[in-house]
């Protein structure tokens with residue numbers, strides 16, 4: 583069974599002709615409200631594939647919280663560990679202009695109130711694999727790592743990226759990053775890292791090896807339409823990409839990571855699980871939205887190649 587620990591947000595989206603500057607008001611189109619947040623996205627993606635999935639998260643006692651619960655339940659996610667209260671449900675306020683560029687304000691709300699005390703042994707106990715991201719407090723992620731039962735695998739997508747303590751890095755099997763996250767973790771100053779300029783190598787295979795040297799047991803680098811790389815003590819291997827007509831890549835990384843965690847929990851080797859995850863990611867980019875775009879196992883099987 584898969585336990586996802588992470589965020590649940592309502593994404594509030596308004597299309598605008600032009601994104602407003604300071605002090606400016608612009609009129610936009612009708613509001614669209616979508617269930618989102620990396621934790622909820624991962625849980626929905628896995629459940630839709632047929633994985634037995636639970637989510638440990640926190641939402642507010644409000645309409646957005648109920649929207650998220652409904653979306654999770656209708657995908658088949660066990661919501662017994664979706665906690666309520668402490669603050670309003672997290673929201674992302676998103677304006678999108680006609681060229682597709684957006685401006686986003688995130689209010690973490692209840693996600694910031696998911697604490698170490700919420701990480702209970704009985705929730706973790708049933709999981710073969712636990713998957714987390716970084717839209718919840720770092721101390722909560724560290725508490726998850728410390729509470730992992732013997733033999734439970736831990737998968738982390740460090741998004742949004744920030745420096746990770748050694749105990750968290752050491753637990754990752756794998757650490758799953760996209761290009762941006764890899765650059766930040768490897769300390770590229772231009773992307774907000776703390777390292778020397780020019781320190782990040784050009785070749786993604788080198789990113790994978792450098793990330794492995796930070797301490798995780800394995801690393802996966804996702805490369806969008808180029809597929810992915812897997813890396814462990816035995817070396818770096820390319821995961822084939824799947825050619826699809828991409829419509830919207832929102833949430834592709836979340837679907838990839840969820841599928842990967844599920845297949846690893848089912849006992850597959852890393853390259854095999856990653857190849858399946860790449861097919862899930864590819865299927866997810868063929869439809870608009872995040873959770874709305876996630877495929878069933880039958881849809882993944884029907885993809886060419």
Ligand code: ADP
Pocket residue numbers: 760761803804805806807808809810823824825826828831832833834835836838859860861862863864867
């Ligand atoms: P993120 O969404 O975190 O930026 P990526 O863009 O790397 O992550 O996408 C995650 C995975 O989804 C990729 O490794 C790949 O398997 C799949 N994917 C993403 N974009 C495409 C695409 N245009 N064509 C095929 N597969 C894609």
